[in-house]
Amino acid sequence: AADRTGRSCVEADIHRPVIECVSLLRVYESATGRVQAVRGVDLTIESGRSVAVVGPSGSGKSSLLRLIGGLDEPTAGDVSINGVSLVRLSGGERRRMRARLLAHVHQRPMDNLLGHLTALEQVVRVAERRGVGVEESREMLDALGLAARADHLPDQMSGGEQQRLAFARGAVGSPAVIIADEPTAELDTASTDRVLDAIERLSGERITVLVATHDPRVLERVDEVVMLRDGSVASVTDSGIELAVIDHAGRIQLPPEVRAHFPDRRALVSWDAERRTFTVEEP
Ligand code: ADP
DSSP states (O other), X not given: OBOTTSOBHHHHHHTSEEEEEEEEEEEEEETTEEEEEEEEEEEEEETTOEEEEEOXXXXXXXXXXXXXTTSSOOSEEEEEETTEESTTSOHHHHHHHHHHHEEEEOSSGGGGSOTTSOHHHHHHHHHHHTTOOHHHHHHHHHHTTOGXXXXXXXXXXXXXXXXXXXXXHHHTTOOSEEXXXXXXXXXXXXXXXXXXXXXXXXXXXXXXXXXXXXXXXXHTTSSEEEEEETTEEEEEEETTEEEEOBOTTSOBOOOHHHHTTOTTSOOEEEEETTTTEEEEEOO
């Protein structure tokens, strides 16, 4: 079967957005005042992509990941997973959706694991909640290069193996999205490479992997890099090409070095239809 564009329906399905953020806003109220940690993020990520979220400390990476992962609620705007808005769900529905479709991998490997369970037991525990069993759990360990570690306890494994085990737990039973905050921060180069192999493998299986990171080794290996600045998406790098992002209101964020040329914050804007070129000039 093919749709009007001639693509097969299966192919069309692969390009369906799995994560959609629309005008996402998160304001924290604290003793020292209000902080707009996430301000108007519009972001669409398709199924099976591996995406890194980068940006200076305080740019809103963790806040954005918590909103997408359903661990926190936006002040305004919407975030949906597989077309279901997290904002409109009740607390119980959101918890069930999180258990079924979303997985989190924390920075420190042992924060993801239970010390008294073997590798296989850790995976089976999550698998059962997602309606699959021991066989799928073994396959997932195997896929992440941990077949020989199935009966080991975490403290008998290296940091890299523990982190791959955390991804195996997250990925068993085919969730839609795995969210990882700095998953390679505590790993050496060899372990990082194997975790990245694992991420590639999972995105090949149509699991979307979203990682906040500072690690250049990660950036080289993901499909897309989303750059945050001051809580907004400044640019998206796709297949090595950096693209500015136009939000729902038509705004483009200028990099600070460009902004410096517009001290009055006014610009001459023109569109050359023939050359399909949009120009922003000093007035
Ligand atoms: P990043 O992960 O990029 O370092 P964060 O999302 O942690 O950024 O933080 C973004 C901004 O929000 C920062 O200014 C931070 O101080 C603030 N912030 C984060 N969490 C809270 C909170 N729970 N209460 C108040 N302010 C917060």
